[in-house]
Amino acid sequence: MSSASPPVDLVREVRLYVFRQAAETTRVPQPPQIAQALGRPLPAIQEAVSQLAAGKVLILAPNDSNIWSANPFCAVPSGFRVQVAGKTYWGICIYDAMGIAAALAEDARIQALCGDCGKLMTLDIQGGALAHSEGLVHFAVPVHHRWDNIAFTSSTMLLFRGEEHIDRWCVARELPRGAVLTPQQCWRLAHGWYEDKLKPDWRRHNLEETETLLPEVGLSGPFWNLRE
Numbered sequence: 001m002s003s004a005s006p007p008v009d010l011v012r013e014v015r016l017y018v019f020r021q022a023a024e025t026t027r028v029p030q031p032p033q034i035a036q037a038l039g040r041p042l043p044a045i046q047e048a049v050s051q052l053a054a055g056k057v058l059i060l061a062p063n064d065s066n067i068w069s070a071n072p073f074c075a076v077p078s079g080f081r082v083q084v085a086g087k088t089y090w091g092i093c094i095y096d097a098m099g100i101a102a103a104l105a106e107d108a109r110i111q112a113l114c115g116d117c118g119k120l121m122t123l124d125i126q127g128g129a130l131a132h133s134e135g136l137v138h139f140a141v142p143v144h145h146r147w148d149n150i151a152f153t154s155s156t157m158l159l160f161r162g163e164e165h166i167d168r169w170c171v172a173r174e175l176p177r178g179a180v181l182t183p184q185q186c187w188r189l190a191h192g193w194y195e196d197k198l199k200p201d202w203r204r205h206n207l208e209e210t211e212t213l214l215p216e217v218g219l220s221g222p223f224w225n226l227r228e
């Protein structure tokens with residue numbers, strides 16, 4: 001029994017609870033809290049959370065069964081702060097920070113530090129559009145490999161003051177230059193990916209849908225090849 005997969009209904013119930021709690025409270029609930037709230041045994045909840053992680057619906061903390069990110073909502077404070085209606089959320093990366101504004105469908109102020117020099121930058125989402133931005137976004141890991149090590153991938157999705165800051169960071173980290181996006185492109189990508197994440201009938205976008213989204217945002221070439 002313990003090795004059986006949890007019922008689909010429970011996995012869905014856990015998903016809805018986790019994401020609604022994250023959206024409402026800014027805090028991502030962990031298995032003990034989920035078990036208590038849903039009145040279910042902890043092992044069943046842990047199994048459901050594992051299944052959600054396996055389905056890439058959320059991300060577990062390394063070497064742990066706790067949720068690291070019910071992405072775009074990061075469970076722990078990060079360098080990507082998102083302020084919405086007097087609440088403060090955190091995203092793992094600049095992409096998820098924008099994803100929080102998209103998922104909540106609210107005006108948001110995002111604050112992030114330049115990945116290179118640490119200068120604080122601000123981006124504003126108003127009325128579903130990027131109303132103010134600065135800097136450039138750099139992704140280091142080609143999208144086909146993003147889940148090989150999602151912690152590394154996320155930690156390298158950063159905002160920079162400009163091209164020279166990206167170049168300096170790549171040299172210092174001994175990483176090849178990846179893809180540079182304007183904040184507007186990153187916003188549109190995050191919006192396309194995350195806008196429905198809080199909806200009860202959300203499902204993960206399939207390959208074809210993702211392949212449609214990328215060129216709409218002006219992203220093409222080997223870095224964005226999902227099939228390889």
Ligand SMILES: [Zn+2]
Nearest residue numbers: 114116117165
């Ligand atoms: Zn910098």
